[in-house]
Amino acid sequence: MANDGPTPPALATWADVDPARNPFDPTEVPALVRTMVPAPPPAPVWRESRWIGESEAWAWVEAVSMALSDRYGSWAYRWYWGPGEGERLGWVTDRIPTATEAPAFVAESLLVWRRWLESLAERFDRFLPLLDPAQAGPGDLVATWEAAVAHLMRTVVAPVVDNDGWQGWCRLVLQWFLSAADVPAEHAEALVNGAVGKRFDHWVPLTAADIDDIAERLTRDVLSLTRIVSAAPNDNWPDTWPQDWPSWRATNTAGRGLT
Known part of the structure; x- marks a missing residue:
């Protein structure tokens, strides 16, 4: 468990992590x-049914986070968040480095995180003008x-094995x-949670059908909220198709129950 300390930045909006807002020289x-x-503490050890040294390890992670965010901006607070890094190498407190290894360990993790944010920025820049x-x-x-949401989901889950x-x-x-x-920040979280839903909360693999479903749900709800379009394009299906098969765009059916 992380130590008590300053409230970490929420990083809830793109402005909090957008590389364009935070100049950075990797060299x-x-x-x-x-x-x-x-200097880091000794790595935690499992002894007598509990972790010994875990609070000290988290205190070190927090100290590094504060130093990096003070220097580079709030995005750097989560320097150890590179997707897939924890799964390949272990959670950050499971791999506390030695004092000699610490600078290279932190630098590499920060660069992995930054490169991932930059790759997201490139994808955002491709879709947003459209x-x-x-x-x-x-x-x-x-x-x-729908294409943007589906593409981003596939990109995000690619390195995630769990x-x-x-x-x-x-x-x-x-x-x-x-x-x-x-989309206002106060609505974005609710829209995303509504589209993803609770059915994916516990050890459920993501399928192509799930991605399509979430993309449709989120698109419908975003456009409904922002009133960008008054009606979705016609996507009608014949009466012989199974009930609940058509997408929400159909005008001659009850749709897929995306309520």
Whole structure:
């Protein structure tokens, strides 16, 4: 468990982590980190049915987080959050480095995290101009929103092996994307949680059908909230198709029950 201390930044909006708002020179990181990172404690050990030294380990992680965020911005507070890094190498407190290894350990983790944020920024920049209602018709907006959400979900889950780990990442990245698209922060979290739903809360693998379903739900709810379009494009299906099969765009059916 993390130690008590200053409230960490929520990083709930894209503005909190957007690389464009936080200039960063990766070449200077190794040298700077050597002057900023305190000596780490011994790695925690499991003894007598409990972890010994875990609170000290978290205190060190917190000290590093504060130093990095003071220097680089709030995004650096989660320097150890690189997707997949914990699964490949172990959770950060499971791999506390030695004093000699600490600067390189922190620098590499920070760079992994920054590169991942930059890759997200490139994807956001590709989709966001296409979501301008002044430049796109209703049908194009629906298709682009769905494509963007599905693409981001596939990107996020690719490095995540744990079936209980993808949900948090998807929620966070989709929330960032909505905030980048000017959806108010107070609505973005609720919209994403509503689209993902509780059915994925416990050890459930993500399927292609799930991605399509979440993309449709989130698109429908975002466009309904923002009133960007008055009606979704027609996507009618014949009466012989199974009940609940068509997408929410169908006008001649009850849709897929996406309520």
